[in-house]
Amino acid sequence: MKMARPDTFRDGFDYLPARFHQYVDDPDVFIIMAESGDSLVGIALYMFHDDDEALLLKTGRQNPKYDGGGAFRRVSQSVPMVYKDFLLQRCKPTTLYQSVVEGHRTNLHKYLQNYGLWGKDKCKFDTMYFQSDVSAIQSSLASSNTTNLPPLTPYQPPDLHRLLPPAFSAAVLSEGRVFVDWEPYKLSESNMKKFVEAGCYILVDSTEPAAKSFSFGGSYMTPRGRVYHIDIHCKDEALCKAHIINQVKNACSQYRGMITFCIMVIDQALKETVVKYCVESLTLSHLPHDHTYTLYETDLTTVAKAVLGNKAKY
Template structure:
């Protein structure tokens, strides 16, 4: 499929080296880019749409979207632009290709009822304009959540954990399928989850047995408290290598300060039991009131270094009709 000098196609494993050049410490998410670790998984996954826009032999832009919740939702996951094309006027040409991407690549695989979703960083004005306004998300934000970065060496963490864990904390256990009976009631799902969504690696999912099973199979460390008849907290931990080294995500869903601390310390211990060297902990909380709790506990109690990369993200949702109209509008303007 061509558009003048720009051509769009599906990504291949041979694109890995070119994509890595887009994932340096200067180009995306402060260098903590997950794409190098997940590139081959995305290429092979039939539910992931990994589109590459190229000019002659140069990779210019990539876009990634994925079907989630058994096809009930389409998540516009991410995009990257080759740094050498910054400021060259290619953004306008890329937007010319977007409507065709939506029409020919994404829409044929979706149901009429498919929900369209994306997560955007509030401080990235250019991304907000491109994704939210041009694609039809503007004004449809569902929730906000905070992400904080902390770092330390495993040996340093282990040497300090015993003296900083003297206060009794509520017990947590690895998720088991019967726990779903305590997670589905409104006392947990409606009260704790934003719009009933579970955020894993900042991506929204329905809280369901099939999704939790998928996360466990993927190696996620899922913890839940033992409160009856309904749980009060749930967290998901996972790790991967980025251009800045190992990152361990801790996605916390709760409203209780003590439970929040308990989830953090359990995931930190889990990370230290598996890995060596420097680890960056990326802690996500949905309840804004817990942000200060996380900062204080990680720095003062766990003596982790707080990195200057904190961000606030927003979850946006709309429907395919809006997206189709927005795509047609883009084409008409260009």
């Protein structure tokens, strides 16, 4: 797990050490390892979801020993074999191939091209990192004025009737996708049940007949300490603030010590609202690790053509 050293992936706020064994045991997850002799060059983690309607290239890691040593080329060489021997037999004709990456980074353009994802961007979202000690946060919460914020309640299965109407999806979601800790899903009864069983803390407003917002919260340990992710789906500033403060309260009721909050907003217009509210009202420290991510999505035919062409190069 030296691949998850603090100066690499996600600025050291890496979830993989905490979830590695969970992924190994999950029948919907495939971890592909690239080796050179007796050394591990890198790994790629693929995840089936939405009843096999989507295959997500969830993440990858490169052995620091091979930095600048052609590790990407070696992993690229294995792509046709990976699909042929491990993934394609599980895929349906309608299965979509997905990846969530920082598409603006020029060093990722080759990766996107090799997988047939270049030009297939579907939507973007922003993530921001804030940090503080729980005792300091509780002091800020005690003095925060929440009387003007809309009420939220923990999600219950009967709330689903207010989340599934097309009016909610069209007004709030991006491409009909729900993002939970970086992963895109269809909004469905089976997925919501899955999120609840996984221990997500889900909040929803009480608007009828269709809700106007919901959020997901959850925690994991990283090389730099505990991270609590808050994934906000809404387009209203007051609702956004309500989701933040209620998710922060939940985190502080469960944990002690330093917490880093990774706050994701689908509506990029809310980024400034999030930063101002977290810093000025909740007195959280804004860390210099903001990122904009893009969901890329394509069909398997495009992927097959790309990986076969990639194979020909080598």
